[in-house]
Amino acid sequence: MARSATTKRKVINTTAAWIVGLLIFFPILWTILTSFKTEAQAIADPPIFLNFDWTLENYGVVMERSNYMRFLWNSIIIAGGSTILGIIIAVPAAWSMAFVPSKRTKDILLWMLSTKMLPAVGVLYPIYLLFIKLGLLDTRLGLTIVLMLINLPIIVWMLYTYFKEIPGEILEAARMDGASLREEVFYILTPMAIPGIASTLLLNVILAWNEAFWTLNLTAAKAAPLTAFIASYSSPEGLFYAKLSAASTMAIAPILILGWFSQKQLVSGLTFGAVK
Amino acid sequence: MGQIQLNQVTKSFGDVQVIPPLDLTIEDGEFTVFVGPSGCGKSTLLRLIAGLEDITSGHIAIDGKDATDVPPAKRGLAMVFQSYALYPHMSVRKNIAFPMRMAGVPEDEQKRRIEAAAKALNLTDYLDRRPGQLSGGQRQRVAIGRAIVREPAAFLFDEPLSNLDAALRVGMRLEISELHKRLATTMIYVTHDQVEAMTMADKIVVLRAGNIEQVGSPLELYHEPRNTFVAGFIGSPKMNLFDGAEAQKHGATTIGIRPEHIDVSKTEGTWKGRVGVAEHLGSDTFIHVHDTGLVDMVTVRITGDIAARHGDEIYLSPQLDKLHKFDAEGLAIR
Numbered sequence: 001m002a003r004s005a006t007t008k009r010k011v012i013n014t015t016a017a018w019i020v021g022l023l024i025f026f027p028i029l030w031t032i033l034t035s036f037k038t039e040a041q042a043i044a045d046p047p048i049f050l051n052f053d054w055t056l057e058n059y060g061v062v063m064e065r066s067n068y069m070r071f072l073w074n075s076i077i078i079a080g081g082s083t084i085l086g087i088i089i090a091v092p093a094a095w096s097m098a099f100v101p102s103k104r105t106k107d108i109l110l111w112m113l114s115t116k117m118l119p120a121v122g123v124l125y126p127i128y129l130l131f132i133k134l135g136l137l138d139t140r141l142g143l144t145i146v147l148m149l150i151n152l153p154i155i156v157w158m159l160y161t162y163f164k165e166i167p168g169e170i171l172e173a174a175r176m177d178g179a180s181l182r183e184e185v186f187y188i189l190t191p192m193a194i195p196g197i198a199s200t201l202l203l204n205v206i207l208a209w210n211e212a213f214w215t216l217n218l219t220a221a222k223a224a225p226l227t228a229f230i231a232s233y234s235s236p237e238g239l240f241y242a243k244l245s246a247a248s249t250m251a252i253a254p255i256l257i258l259g260w261f262s263q264k265q266l267v268s269g270l271t272f273g274a275v276k
Numbered sequence: 277m278g279q280i281q282l283n284q285v286t287k288s289f290g291d292v293q294v295i296p297p298l299d300l301t302i303e304d305g306e307f308t309v310f311v312g313p314s315g316c317g318k319s320t321l322l323r324l325i326a327g328l329e330d331i332t333s334g335h336i337a338i339d340g341k342d343a344t345d346v347p348p349a350k351r352g353l354a355m356v357f358q359s360y361a362l363y364p365h366m367s368v369r370k371n372i373a374f375p376m377r378m379a380g381v382p383e384d385e386q387k388r389r390i391e392a393a394a395k396a397l398n399l400t401d402y403l404d405r406r407p408g409q410l411s412g413g414q415r416q417r418v419a420i421g422r423a424i425v426r427e428p429a430a431f432l433f434d435e436p437l438s439n440l441d442a443a444l445r446v447g448m449r450l451e452i453s454e455l456h457k458r459l460a461t462t463m464i465y466v467t468h469d470q471v472e473a474m475t476m477a478d479k480i481v482v483l484r485a486g487n488i489e490q491v492g493s494p495l496e497l498y499h500e501p502r503n504t505f506v507a508g509f510i511g512s513p514k515m516n517l518f519d520g521a522e523a524q525k526h527g528a529t530t531i532g533i534r535p536e537h538i539d540v541s542k543t544e545g546t547w548k549g550r551v552g553v554a555e556h557l558g559s560d561t562f563i564h565v566h567d568t569g570l571v572d573m574v575t576v577r578i579t580g581d582i583a584a585r586h587g588d589e590i591y592l593s594p595q596l597d598k599l600h601k602f603d604a605e606g607l608a609i610r
Contacts, residue, residue, distance in 0.1 A: 174374070178379050187374075
C-alpha cells in the first residue's frame with residue numbers, strides 16, 4: 001500500500017516538475033522556433049507551432065545588417081571582466097567578514113544587499129553625469145565597472161557563505177605553519193573555496209550577460225553588448241518578430257550553452273549550505 | 277631551544293576577563309600539560325602563546341626574546357589542533373611540506389625531512405593520499421608530521437586526542453611521549469583528561485577559571501595538592517572529601533582521602549557503611565560505599581578480590597598518614 005502511494009506521489013511530482021520546467025522554458029523555445037519562421041508565419045494567427053517552412057533567412061539578414069561578433073565580443077569582455085574584477089575585490093572582503101567578523105559585520109552585509117533594492121533608474125542620472133565627466137560613456141571599461149559594482153553585493157554574499165563553511169582552524173594552522181596573510185588566502189582559502197568561487201563566477205557571468213538596464217543606457221555604438229544588439233531589432237521601423245527572435249537566439253545561445261554545461265556546478269553552488 | 281615565559285599575561289573578551297594576571301615559565305625541553313575542566317581558559321592560554329589570540333596586557337617571551345607582538349607565523353612554534361586542521365585539498369606529502377615551503381626550505385631537504393617524518397610516523401604508504409582518505413589516527417599523525425618537519429622551538433597540542441577512540445588514544449599518547457623523549461623539544465599540551473596529564477607530563481599546570489591552581493610534577497600534584505580543587509581534580513577515581521565533624525576531629529575544615537588509601541574490613545574499622553555499586557576492573561575493584569554518615573558516597577579502591585555484595589555492611593579505615601587536610605579557604609594545611 002505504502003509503496004503504491006509513494007509511486008503515485010513520484011508520478012505526480014515528476015509531472016508537476018516537467019510542467020513547471022516546460023512553462024519556464026516555453027518562451028525561450030518559442031523565440032528559437034520563431035527565429036526559423038518567415039515574418040508572415042511569425043505573426044500568423046492562430047500561431048504555427050512546428051508546421052512551418054523552416055528557414056535560415058532571418059539569421060542571414062541579421063548577420064548582414066549588424067556586426068554580431070562585435071556585440072558578442074563586448075558582451076564577453078563586459079560580463080567576464082566585471083565578474084573577475086568583482087571576485088578579486090570580493091575575496092578579501094568576504095574573507096574579513098567570515099573570519100574576522102566585527103560587531104557590525106551582519107549590518108554591513110545587509111546594507112550591501114539593501115543597495116540591490118534601490119531601483120536602478122534612481123541613480124541613472126548621477127551615474128550618467130559621472131560617466132560623462134569621466135569620459136566613460138559608451139566604453140567597455142565603464143560598463144565593466146558599473147556591472148561589477150551592481151553585482152558586487154551578490155558576489156560578496158555568495159563568497160561569504162562559502163567561506164563560512166571553511167573551518168577557521170585550517171586557516172589558523174596555515175598561520176602557525178608560517179603562511180603570511182596573502183599566502184593563507186592564496187594557498188589555502190582560495191583552493192578550498194574553488195567550487196564556491198566557480199559557481200559565483202558562473203552566476204555572475206550570467207547576471208552580467210543578461211543585464212539590460214545599464215548596458216542599454218550607458219552605451220551607444222562602441223561598447224554596446226548583445227542586449228543592445230537585441231534591442232536594435234525592436235525598432236520603430238516595424239515589427240520584425242522573426243528577425244528579433246533570430247537576434248535574441250544569437251544573443252542568448254552562448255550563455256545558454258555555458259549554463260547547460262555547468263548546470264551541475266550551478267545547482268550545487270546555489271544549494272550550497274542548504275543541503276547538509 | 278624553547279623556553280617560554282608568560283609575564284602578567286591577561287586576556288579579556290569584551291568585558292569578560294578570561295585570564296586574570298598570570299605568570300608562568302615553561303623550561304626548555306619540558307613536557308608541560310595544561311589541564312582543567314572545560315571553560316577554564318586552558319585553550320585560550322595556548323592560543324595566546326601561539327599568537328592566534330592577542331593578549332590584553334602583559335608579555336610573552338620565547339627563548340628570552342619578547343614575542344608579545346610577533347605574529348604566529350614568526351614565533352617558530354608548531355601547533356596540532358583538535359580537529360587536525362589538515363589542508364583537505366593537498367596530499368599528505370604536500371600537507372607535511374607546507375610549513376617548509378612557507379619557510380623556503382630547499383626542495384631536497386624538504387624531501388629528506390618528509391621521508392624521515394613519514395617513516396617515524398608510519399605514513400610512508402599514505403604520502404600521496406588526501407586527508408579525506410585517512411582514518412582519524414592517521415590524520416592525527418599527519419598533523420604531527422606537519423608539526424615536526426619544521427623543527428619548531430616548541431610544540432603546542434590542543435586536545436589532540438579527544439577525537440580518537442579509546443584504544444587509539446592510548447597508542448597515540450605513547451607515541452607523543454616517545455616523540456618528546458626523542459626530540460627533547462618543549463611541548464605544551466592542553467587536555468581536560470587528567471589521565472593524559474598524569475601519564476605524559478613533566479609538569480602539570482592545573483587551571484580553573486583562568487587561574488593557575490597549582491604547578492608541579494604529576495606526583496607532586498597527586499601527593500601534595502595545594503587545595504581542594506586540585507585534590508579533587510587529579511587522581512582517578514576522585515579523592516573523597518569530607519567536611520564537618522569528621523574533619524574537625526583532625527583539626528581541618530575539609531579532609532580528603534584517596535580511594536586507594538582506605539583499608540576495608542568486614543568486621544571492624546573507623547567508618548561503617550553499606551556497599552553500593554562495585555566496579556570490577558580485574559586488577560582493581562572500586563567500591564562505592566553509602567550510608568557512612570560522612571558524604572553521599574565514599575569510593576574505595578581495593579586490589580584483588582573481596583566478596584562485597586550490594587547491600588553488605590562494610591568497615592572503612594583511612595590510612596591516617598595519607599590524609600589530606602584543608603583549611604576554610606580550601607588550602608592545604610601542611
